[in-house]
Amino acid sequence: MSISGLLNIGKTAMLSSQAALAVTSNNIANVNTPGFSRQEVILGISSPTQSGGLSIGNGVTVEGVRRNYDSFIQTQILGQSQNQGRSTALDKAFSEVEQVFNESGDLGISGALSDFFNAWQEVAANPEGQPQRTLLIQKANSLVQRAQAAEQGLTGTINQINEEIDGIVSQVNGIATKIASLNGQIIQAEAGQQPGTAIGFRDQRDKLISDLGNLVDTAAYESQDGSLTVLIGSRNLVSGSNAKEISSAINPEGNSELFLDNTNITQEISKGQLGGFLSARDEIAATPLTDLRKLIASVVKEVNLQHQSGYGLDGSTGNDFFGALQVSGRDYSEGADISVASITDLSQLTLEEYNITFDAANNYSVRNAQTGSLVTSGAYVSGNPINFDGMEVTISGAVSASDRFFISPLTDAVGNFSVAVSSNNTIAAASAASGLPGDGSNAVSIGELSDSTIANLGDSFSDFYRSIVSYAGTASQEASDSLAFENNLADELNTRREEMSGVSLDEEAINMIRFQRAFEAGARMVSVTDELLQTILNL
């Protein structure tokens, strides 16, 4: 053992303590950094020297810096963040939807419907009176306004969701780019080294992938060179240091759809905020929006049918009270178009929606869009009318087996909802021309519609509306309960992660003292060695 050996040992003590202090101060600095894993310096024994049968140590070496990290919990967190993202999106969407149907302020549709039918009773009791008729038209307009406001609330929510989807898409692309660049840095840093040594970059990448999971359904796996491959909808989003982009495009129904590598991946995405928003959008269109339209279409149909058979004060009959229902069609075909789509018999309307499809032998089938059950079929002839359930549709042009036409009397039911009677005296309160002006029996019949079970709805108007409100409330309640559950679970996992990887200031303070004392001791040793050297030199 030489003096320089002693100096060396002292040096290792000081240097390793310095390194340890650096790691400790890094931990303290990052106490609030989300995603940071606590780092620890790995101290090891320096290889001892053999000298004449004696094994004398050579001090301490810093073998590396370890981050306290549990990959199992990390995987769980990634999975949970996807569920959490989905629940967040669903909760947001449905709490907006339930506001549309919020009846607690008495400003909703059920109040307007009641007032409308009550106004008919007033006309029934006093058919000659003008004030009652004026009131009826007022209440009818109120109902129109409320219904249209409700529909706008729902379509507005759907539009907002589409915008959110676009926003998330750009966020996803941003994160993908960052992950790709981190991949490059990690590959470089760990080249030739043990995998897992680029701890700073890895922490950042873990945080990013977790954020990505919150946004969209994602799977990730690490390859040998340390780069993380990220997949969305079974296609690569990030591989190595290359990142692709998701794009969104509007489909014929006006909704955003997602594409990666020119493939439509919309159906593959079910988790993350994107998955949540996509699900919510489909559900809102399928249930409350369609049901609202069906309710209004039913009101128009029943009131108009009864009103047409009555007589106004001016003796006219066959008039509609509300603007007539229209059939709208959407055409998913290159070669053929819908030339005519109209209602031939209002009383036959089922208020359902239909798809017309074709087979290779040029036969058409009309199917119920919701249930898929066959309504009618036949041989297709361009320009010939197809009649079913009170409607007539004429398609002209060449069709192919992949063509589809969507026919619905509901799409514009609320948009076109309006009062059609031109004046008070056209309101048909009487059942027969001979009964004017005192006959109010037709008005009585229309008023009684509010208590009757409507065949198309299976319920009275009010009960059908109540079931829509109930749906909105239940969906929102479920979404927020689900979100609370997912949040709790995510917090649990986070706590477990923090347990392992979190920085505790108290702990770091203790470490700081420890390494500081070790440094002081090492420095003291160096100065003692220096004294020894002096002694020798002064011999």
Place this chain on the structure above:
Amino acid sequence: MRVSSMMLYDQLKKAIQGDIAELTEKNLRLATGKRINKPSDDPVGAARAIDYKVSISRNDQFERGIEQAKTFLDTTDKTLTSAQDTVAELSKLFSDGVNISDASEMDFYANQAASYRDFLQTLSNTRLGDRYIYSGFRTDRQAFTFNATTNHYDYNGDLGEISVPVDRGGAAQMNVQGSTAFSVTMSGTTPTSLADGTPVSYTQAKDPSTGVNTITIEIGNAGDPDYDTFSVSNVMDIANYMSFAWQAQDVDGTDLDASASVSSQKAKHRIEALAAPLKEAGAQMLQVQSEVGIRQNFLADQQARLEQSSLALENMRAKTEDADINETIIEIKSAEVALEALRSSSAQILSQSLFDFLQ
């Protein structure tokens, strides 16, 4: 379990946020007074609350209908009472004046009968607001008008029943048709001879679309010098014929016969012949009035039922939708206490660390 600093902060943050959120929710309940402020607060309750509100609104509308019907029926009732009294007076006039022969007395009776006739017509044309109540559906025209060509009173209304809904699927008729009240139908066996033995026959024909019953009266046998025939379709006609008979004239003002004695004989017979229909008229009006009374009773019962039902519904609605104010205030107080405790303990925990104690 190892506790990191961030864990501590996160947990405290979550706890405080949770407490504040609960406090806000309860304050909202206090502010609106309702337990259900959006459907998701209680989806089943929200749907039920709508049901109750709709039912209450319907009941209110039915009650309004009942009020209208009551006004109509009350007016009908009053006019029928007056009409009955008038018919009774006419009957008295008949019994007093059937056998008089003094010309000036007969003039007096003629005038009386005429004024009763006019009064009856006024009653039949009663209006409520701008509606004639005895015209059936033809509420814009008078029920009975005098036809100067035929010298009879014509019914211009129809058999329309003005109904107003007073219950689910149930409507109450609130009018009485003019033909039902003022047109006379003789039932049972009709007399076949007058007091002095002269044969008399009553032939009736009812118009199905207006309900007017025309009674054709034949006095004596065809070929007799005092053979007479005329028709009446309502009480005004009866009074009219009586009035003119006391002047020994036909309703068009001409003498009943060239010979004065035959004229006065015919006149007397006419007055006697009209006694039976007049009696029927009185009984008929009484019948109509009692029917009106039954309808009024039914409406009063229905109104009481509706009021009770509305009360019960309102109770149910309040139980479902409204917040219990006292309970809410207590919950707010306890939430505030919990929040305060949390805040004070957080202050302790958050502000200390080992660094404070190291030199």
